Amino acid sequence: MTDVSSPVEPNSDVSGLDRAAQLRRKMVDDLLAEGTITSRPVEAAMRKVRREAFAPGVELEEAYQLYNGVVTKRDDAGSSVSSVSAPQVQAYMLEQAAITPGMRILEIGSGGYNAALIAELVGPAGQVTTVDIDKDVIDRARHLLAQVGYPQVNVVLADAEFGVPEHAPYDRILVTVGAWDVPPAWVAQLAEGGRLAVPLQLRGLSRVITFERANEYLLSRASRLFGFVPIQGAGAHQTTLLVLREGEITLRFEEGPPTDPGLLEGVFDAPRVEVWSGVTIGRFEPWAGTQMWLATVLPGFCRVVLDRKLDTGLLSPPGSHSAAVAVVDDDTLAYVTTRGAADSVDVELGVHAFGPGASELAEQVAEQLQVWGREHRHSSPQFRVDPAGTADDQLPAGRVIDKKHSRITISWPGAASVAAGRGAASRRAGG
Numbered sequence: 001m002t003d004v005s006s007p008v009e010p011n012s013d014v015s016g017l018d019r020a021a022q023l024r025r026k027m028v029d030d031l032l033a034e035g036t037i038t039s040r041p042v043e044a045a046m047r048k049v050r051r052e053a054f055a056p057g058v059e060l061e062e063a064y065q066l067y068n069g070v071v072t073k074r075d076d077a078g079s080s081v082s083s084v085s086a087p088q089v090q091a092y093m094l095e096q097a098a099i100t101p102g103m104r105i106l107e108i109g110s111g112g113y114n115a116a117l118i119a120e121l122v123g124p125a126g127q128v129t130t131v132d133i134d135k136d137v138i139d140r141a142r143h144l145l146a147q148v149g150y151p152q153v154n155v156v157l158a159d160a161e162f163g164v165p166e167h168a169p170y171d172r173i174l175v176t177v178g179a180w181d182v183p184p185a186w187v188a189q190l191a192e193g194g195r196l197a198v199p200l201q202l203r204g205l206s207r208v209i210t211f212e213r214a215n216e217y218l219l220s221r222a223s224r225l226f227g228f229v230p231i232q233g234a235g236a237h238q239t240t241l242l243v244l245r246e247g248e249i250t251l252r253f254e255e256g257p258p259t260d261p262g263l264l265e266g267v268f269d270a271p272r273v274e275v276w277s278g279v280t281i282g283r284f285e286p287w288a289g290t291q292m293w294l295a296t297v298l299p300g301f302c303r304v305v306l307d308r309k310l311d312t313g314l315l316s317p318p319g320s321h322s323a324a325v326a327v328v329d330d331d332t333l334a335y336v337t338t339r340g341a342a343d344s345v346d347v348e349l350g351v352h353a354f355g356p357g358a359s360e361l362a363e364q365v366a367e368q369l370q371v372w373g374r375e376h377r378h379s380s381p382q383f384r385v386d387p388a389g390t391a392d393d394q395l396p397a398g399r400v401i402d403k404k405h406s407r408i409t410i411s412w413p414g415a416a417s418v419a420a421g422r423g424a425a426s427r428r429a430g431g
């Protein structure tokens, strides 16, 4: 049995390969210890494939960081457009996909390493196709896969918005780039009962969601917070930004701007109203569920982003973050923040609000924080993807998010109020 607690000692008298093998062993041991790797096949694949071979020229320690990817290409503005994804998210997605020998798999977004892991999982009877929109990435992946020993992988240069029909149907589709929508080709090319794992943007929140296909719709099995580089090509999405106070504060609207953005111009000139919810969470407790609950129940949901370089102290997003979840209602804005809880290492969730309806909106958001704390803290939402054009009465109860190609419903167990709020809730009346 491997000692999972032992740190890897720097070892100058072993070859580079031995050092890489040590780091690989530690990576897998750590992923097992934290519960991300849960199956023998994923463990075996990650023990075998030389991750560093797909990150040539990168320090071994960097290539084997558990929670960070290795950036392999940046755009002109310096933003990452391609990377070898972090081991943790790769292990998570592979476990969620439950790949077995003989399966046909499509990986969207290439690099080589993940395709090699998948090739190990499907074995010689299976088929792996990896597709990327970027020729540099494809040339590199094709070369590295052949060099490392996986020449059988189909490496395709294309915009994955349209899938890769020539090798379909697929038992699994793993999307390794941040998507805003689920295009029809992904559903059409997925076998009945097949799984699609995709990092999806929902009201500005990024979640890797694993769906299973049932007839024409997809139903989620699991979801978890992870960020990815955004998709390019036909599926690229333009976020609406409202820049205020000469860049100090930016509001991000993922599903279109508010009806009259001009109403928010002077919103931060009004005095701040604070309302505290009494709901506490551990200082390091993930609050992805809180955010998704608010995104489900509150119309006008958006993100407020603070430029720390221009910070005048007007906003205080939670902890050390520079972004907070927020809600706008015409000329009023409220965002969620935290403060130290009395006599505790926990933090209390609260609301800061600005504008004519500040007290009312802050109370409404705080009330939803309380509903989350009381009723949904230990539950998870379910997501369902139906084709655009599906009639309302064919959808499950929940918040419906209309995308270009799909209608995505977020449902919470036992949340009757969400069903009542679908598409019709008044912001100030509660939803």
Ligand SMILES: C[S@@+](CC[C@H](N)C(=O)[O-])C[C@H]1O[C@@H](n2cnc3c(N)ncnc32)[C@H](O)[C@@H]1O
Binding pocket: 081, 082, 083, 084, 085, 107, 108, 109, 110, 111, 112, 113, 114, 115, 131, 132, 133, 134, 137, 158, 159, 160, 161, 176, 177, 228, 229, 230, 231, 232, 233, 234, 235
């Ligand atoms: C995070 S990287 C993929 C990581 C890779 N799976 C690995 O082995 O770690 C995301 C990739 O998605 C690609 N991409 C972006 N938009 C795409 C699209 N519409 N179709 C196909 N690939 C796309 C980018 O070029 C980038 O190489």
